Amino acid sequence: MALAETLPPELDNLARQAAASLGFQLWGGQLLRQRIPMTLVIQLRRADGGDVSLDDCASCSGPIGDAIEASGLLDQAYVLEISSPGVSELLQDERDFRSFRGFPIEVHRRDAEGVESQREGLLLERDDDHLHLNVKGRTIRIPRSEVLSVRLITPSED
Numbered sequence: 288m289a290l291a292e293t294l295p296p297e298l299d300n301l302a303r304q305a306a307a308s309l310g311f312q313l314w315g316g317q318l319l320r321q322r323i324p325m326t327l328v329i330q331l332r333r334a335d336g337g338d339v340s341l342d343d344c345a346s347c348s349g350p351i352g353d354a355i356e357a358s359g360l361l362d363q364a365y366v367l368e369i370s371s372p373g374v375s376e377l378l379q380d381e382r383d384f385r386s387f388r389g390f391p392i393e394v395h396r397r398d399a400e401g402v403e404s405q406r407e408g409l410l411l412e413r414d415d416d417h418l419h420l421n422v423k424g425r426t427i428r429i430p431r432s433e434v435l436s437v438r439l440i441t442p443s444e445d
Contacts, residue, residue: 292318294327298360302329305354309347310334314372324364327355330372336382339371376438384413384437393440394418396433407440 294302294316303313311331319326331339331347348369355361378384378392392410397403408420408427417428418437 292320294318295360297358298327298355301354301358301360302351305351306331306347307334309350311339311343311347322366324366325361326366326368327361328368328370330370332372344369344371376440378410378437378439381413384410387439388412391440392420392437394420394429394437395435396429397435398433403435410437 293299295318298318299313299316302316306313306329310333312334313329314332315328315330317328319328329351331344333339333343348367351369352367355367378387388410390410391407394406394408395403396406406420406422406427406429408422411419411421411426413419413431415431417430418434420427420429
């Protein structure tokens with residue numbers, strides 16, 4: 288049995304519905320069965336894209352916990368942890384690309400010929416067609432269709 292597992296579909300759906308009723312989105316969830324008692328970790332993001340505060344986590348804990356208890360989906364003792372996903376290395380949505388302008392990133396891409404490569408630089412922006420990087424003072428434009436992933440990095444020293 289895995290130490291941490293994703294939420295079973297019924298529990299995932301319940302957590303999504305409870306979070307949505309409070310103005311949040313379920314960003315992730317795990318059951319940590321190796322802990323005594325078992326720990327249920329629920330990560331939330333604000334539906335409006337705003338930051339999740341400690342007070343938000345505290346105010347969601349009761350209603351989400353009540354919904355889980357009422358469902359009877361967990362038949363053993365557990366601890367409920369509500370948190371925000373924090374900062375991920377991977378930039379995925381528009382909010383991430385706005386928030387991390389000027390930060391060092393690594394772009395993993397596949398060009399039109401199918402050749403994969405990586406490029407480091409400072410994130411300038413992402414528009415509808417391109418990802419714009421500052422590489423040693425030059426602006427580099429990478430077509431969005433070629434971008435496989437973008438992640439925050441600690442810049443290499445050249």
